[in-house]
Amino acid sequence: MKKKDLNYLKKFLIQQLMDLLNRSDCSLNGLDDTDDNLSDLLDRATQISEREFSHHLCSREKLYLRRIERSLQDVEDGVYGLCEQCDKEISLARLKARPTARYCIDCKTQLEKMEKLTGIDAT
Numbered sequence: 001m002k003k004k005d006l007n008y009l010k011k012f013l014i015q016q017l018m019d020l021l022n023r024s025d026c027s028l029n030g031l032d033d034t035d036d037n038l039s040d041l042l043d044r045a046t047q048i049s050e051r052e053f054s055h056h057l058c059s060r061e062k063l064y065l066r067r068i069e070r071s072l073q074d075v076e077d078g079v080y081g082l083c084e085q086c087d088k089e090i091s092l093a094r095l096k097a098r099p100t101a102r103y104c105i106d107c108k109t110q111l112e113k114m115e116k117l118t119g120i121d122a123t
């Protein structure tokens with residue numbers, strides 16, 4: 001993935017994270033200057049999501065928050081945009097539509113078949 005695209009998606013993920021966190025009434029001092037310190041942001045988001053936020057966020061939001069955190073962790077680890085199943089690059093169009101995607105479209109299609117059978121959302 002091009003660095004420009006990675007930065008774009010990273011910013012998008014951070015924005016989503018902020019939106020989710022800001023939806024609650026907890027005080028979030030320090031969460032604004034995040035761009036240079038992603039691991040701090042992630043630490044803080046994880047702490048918040050596990051403690052204070054547990055009562056405020058509905059489970060769907062919490063699930064999405066965790067997905068964003070995971071994707072941002074992947075950005076940090078340099079593996080963002082790679083399919084968890086087959087290690088191929090996930091298409092940029094797919095990531096732009098769904099920045100927390102963890103599988104390429106081929107694997108996702110496979111998994112969706114499984115989901116229909118098991119009722120478990122594997123993304």
Ligand SMILES: [Zn+2]
Pocket residue numbers: 083084085086087088103104105106107108
């Ligand atoms: Zn794949």
